[in-house]
Amino acid sequence: MKRETKNQRADIVNSVLSYIYLYIDTDLNVAELAHMNALSPHHLHRIFKEETGRNLFETIKSIRLQKAASLLLTNKYATISQIARMCGYSSQTSFIKAFKERFDTTPKVWKNGAYLLYSKKNIESSKSASASNRDFAGTIPKIVKTSPIRAAYIRHSGYDISIKNSWNRLYAWSLENGISENARQIGFHHDNPTITPLSECAYIAAIEIDKDIQPHGTVAYFEIPSSLCAVFSISGKYGDVLRFMQYVYQIWLPGSGFEAKTLPPYAIYRKNHFLNDTGEFDLEFYLPISVL
Structure with a gap:
């Protein structure tokens, strides 16, 4: 082909x-x-x-x-x-x-x-999540109204360490196209991985781009819409993310006075565990919400 x-x-x-x-x-x-x-x-x-x-x-x-x-x-x-x-x-x-x-x-x-x-x-079913003993109880978000973000992205099927492959491809594409080293790296979770079989989870690796860049093919682009979001600032190691999501979806959100929207949540990485050898992350997790 x-x-x-x-x-x-x-x-x-x-x-x-x-x-x-x-x-x-x-x-x-x-x-x-x-x-x-x-x-x-x-x-x-x-x-x-x-x-x-x-x-x-x-x-x-x-x-x-x-x-x-x-x-x-x-x-x-x-x-x-x-x-x-x-x-x-x-x-x-x-x-x-x-x-x-x-x-x-x-x-x-x-x-x-x-x-x-x-x-x-x-x-x-996740060895890394099973090995994690992180407890995120008491983690409180800030509530913000986000601005739209234009991003190039690669889709990935499954939530496991193979996501590294998609991030490496996107990072290589960004270098080829002169994307700033300071461009925000964004991970999208279309599915809730705490209740979706990890092999079926839809994940997106994305990077912020200027409006004059028009990717196509396996690297596409979209605009992340503005939304009211609960923003959690967390850090840890690969495996802790599922524990964090379990806390957000099953403990914090049901008692928060907010409800989730159908818009997918996303992480903006300050340190991307899929692009380093330590498996450590530092990120802000954006959860689109509406007031009850």
Whole structure:
């Protein structure tokens, strides 16, 4: 396959996934996604499957359910019906059926505590997180309204040490394109890794860029929207991040007086554990929120 064709296909997949994550609360129409990229639905399905190894319909369904599973435990005053709508389900019945197929329990039972055992097993599947004894209890964020950030990025499937590969590629791209050494490095967590199988987590390695830079292909670009965020300043070693997220999603957020938005949280690294040999990080974690 020619590089130009490969880049065009990567642009299509990036465009589709960005749209899905941004509008996951709507009735996503595959015909509309195809039209936006000047393709037939059949052609879009084929390109998406060949480039990602995943079915487009199943990808949309998986993203909806992972968002719902996280919101059910963070947005404790929202009803099952409200959570279903936030994740693009027009029917509560179809949402409950799909959720039970995915998590082997109903949204109500999950919300009332079933997520704790699921989360425990998920974190124990990570050797580094299992080895971490960090306790983030009492960590309090500052509340800020963020400004938009334009960033170049590479998508990565899975949350494990292999993320280093994507960061190394992005860093090499930034050197080739004269990106400032002081440009902010940003890690996006589209999924809550405390309740999403780590092999299925969608992660994005991103770096801030000027508006005159127009990347495409496997390195794409987007604008991180302005949002009200809870910002946590933390440091530690690889493995501590999952413990921190467990605290944020399961302890701090449910009792905070805030609710999570469907926008993904992200980390701005002062020290990036994926780009150093020590495995140490120093970062600010931005969690998009709304007031109850």
